[in-house]
Amino acid sequence: MRTALVLLLLLALAAVPGSLVPQEGRQPAQAADFRRRNPDLAPLLDTLGFFDVYSSPWFAAVYLLLFVSLAGCIVPRTVQYVRTLRARPPAAPRRLDRLPQHAVWTASADRGEVLLTAADLLRRRRFRADLDVGGSVAGEKGYLREAGNLVFHASLFGLLVALAVGSLFGTTGQKLVLEGDSFTNTLTQYDDFTPGTLASADSLQPFSFQLKGFSATYQRSGPQRGTASSFVARLNYSKSDGGPARDTLVEVNKPLEVDGAKVFLLGHGYAPVVTVRDGKGDIAWQGPAAFLPQDANLTSVGVIKAPDARDRDGKRDGLGFTGLFLPTVQLTQTGWASSFPATDDPVLVLTAYHGDLGMDSGRPQNVYQLDSSRMTQFRKADGSPFAQALRPGDRMQLPGGAGSLTFDGIKQWASFQIARNPSNSTALWSAVAMGLGLCASLFVRRRRVWVRAEAMLSGRVRIVVAGLDPGGTDRTAEEVAELAEELRERFPALKAAESDVKNLEPLPQEQK
Amino acid sequence: MSNAPLADQNLAQLANWLMYSAIAVYLLAFVAACAEWAFGSRGPGMRASAASPAVRAAQQTPVAPSRGRTRSAAVGGATGSSTQVLAPPATARPEALVTGTGDGPGAAGGSPRADLVGRIAVSLTVLALLLHFGSVLARGLAVSRPPWGNMYEFSTAFALMASAAYVGLLAARRPVRWLGVPVLFSVLLTLGLAVSVLYVDSAQLVPALHSYWLWIHVSAAIISGGVFHTAAVVSILYLVRDRWERAVAGGGAEGRGAVLWRRLPSSQTLDKLAYRLTGLVFPLWTFAVIAGAVWAEAAWGRYWGWDPKETWAFITWVAYAAYLHARATAGWKGRRAAVLGLVAFATFVFNYYGVNILITGLHSYGGLPTN
């Protein structure tokens, strides 16, 4: 017990650093930033594994030791418990009237009858009662306490197994899907994919879905103007076994469950639909470009890349645009911003570059950023950077006839997390068992009651009822008193002086 | 359409007024509870001057409010008390909570005047609790959701549960009026912080919180918090009383605090009460953590992700488990267990204030907007 106690304290302590230092796995960006800001501290923290506490060896050492000690406790206790269940309740101590709770009286009755009645009364109170040769009845109740304790501790193993299976075989990934587009659950389709240590891409069930539409509603008045009240993604999905396609709604807190995986709605945003024409008037790029929201009013930033555009002479000269999409435009002193998340007054503000987008270099590129290192920004006649605000339908003419961009319309996108964790039900059932076991172990009282009937020379019987409760609660006293009362009704005390019900001594201190 | 928000505004306004009224009444109750201690210091229960507190305890007439339940004929009685006179304080009978022997006379110290003031304090506390409940309810109706969506609301709900746990113990006829001063103090502190620092106007929840799990998970956590709070207050009083009892048993002077500590229940009673309260809600706290995991699974696709909230809920859980183990381990009972219980409560409080303020602050350097 003491080892367990110390290890429990250590476990609590060991969990702390992971909440203070950003964790590599959960928030890689913050962790990188933390490293940059604390160059002196970072190497030390790295050595200590503080950027990945919950999978670090020392954290594992603490909980594994705890579980070893736990096993070392529950195995012998289970054996002991089974023995107790098989054995008879412990025989009555010699001097029952020394016990803290007891009642004594003398009755004129048959000894055997008293004992049989006592056993019967005890059983009716759901005691395990045992009549022994020594002329007493032993009753015991509350076995569920120990059982609950064992179940509780054993189910901690269930949770450990579930966590291990989850981190070994579970997978999670994210995908941003534009309205109208589809997703098939294969590795290459993910924007970001985190497999468990032993999970393989083959374990992905190739179900698919199409995002038919996305809608969000916002509070239009009151102090909460602009707060979202609902997000709904309309999906049409088909299982990997090729069944019929089905329509469904996915909302926050209401994932779609398909082929053992769950599809969660993570985020949403806008994708302006544009057509980029190059210097020759040809379409260099066309389609929706997903812009990423920066604030609650969905001020969004994004880029549009047309790497294969040509200039007026037909020479390859890529075009790139960066800027903001504002669903409800508002020009503030600090610049363009959105004042409401719905597209009440949408504006696309773009500036443009030409040159080499660097997309042929083979280096992986972030689709949401423009690498303008080998590009030139278009300038107005006065030399200031060229930029233009567009409303849907507007066209932006690039200086020098380098091309144009038209803002054709707006689509929405939704991002999804697709997760598969084969251990969910193990975890849930272990947790349920843990809760039930815990309640039994804390709320069930174990107590013993004995009834002895001693034949006296006079032909009378001296009856002693006594009880013991290791938990030291006052309820046992009540129980003993009630039992004595019932027994006395059948075998009344002979003389008032001889029937004496008392409670002499304090209970012994709780003994463990 | 335009009327609804107006009605909500009125309700929200009502919630604020009720909150200010509740604070005012709590303040009066606090003053009355302090007055009970002040007037009680001259009560007949305090006049005993003999060496051991148990002797004093046995001499005074039982006066504490709602003295334990009347026991069945088989238990208690004069025999019990007379045995008690001989018992040193450290071995006072564990049944003390029920029978009152071995325990101090309570805040009123046996003075009828102080007792009256104490009863007034309890009545005021109940009135404040009702106003407080009304405020939380009105806030909930104003926003048509459970009123625990932000730190202001969480604090007021937590204080409500802390105060309800105290009143609940009184209603269960436990002689715990001596808890009034510290409980009201922290309730006032929490509410004061809530209305001054943490206040935000009533607001809708983001869709991420649209879930019946908000009801289940957060109410379980808040109720656990209220009871953990009471247990923590009892543990502090236990530590104080225990130190005093040891000093007295060791032949030391009673000290200047004696006028207060003498009136508390025996250290054993306090220890046991703290343990019972913790044991009572630990399963609920376990349930709150599990419900949080189930919700996380439903909302984000993983039931456990070690984010700071989850981590600190886990730490609290383990710390309370350590407390329960300590209570059952020889050598750790008593003072060390009580300290563990207080550490566990500190982790609980840190989860709601520290994690929200400090740790998100830590994260916000990463470019998250902090407004």
Ligand code: HEM
């Ligand atoms: C190495 C691991 C552990 C060992 C050896 C261990 C051992 C024990 C034992 C022997 C008891 C019974 C005490 C009694 O009969 O009164 C007990 C009770 C208990 N244990 Fe553990 N335990 C371990 C881990 C844990 C963990 C990880 C938790 C939860 C976080 C936990 C929570 C509890 C609780 C709540 C009780 C009930 C306490 C009470 O009855 O007052 N235990 N433990």
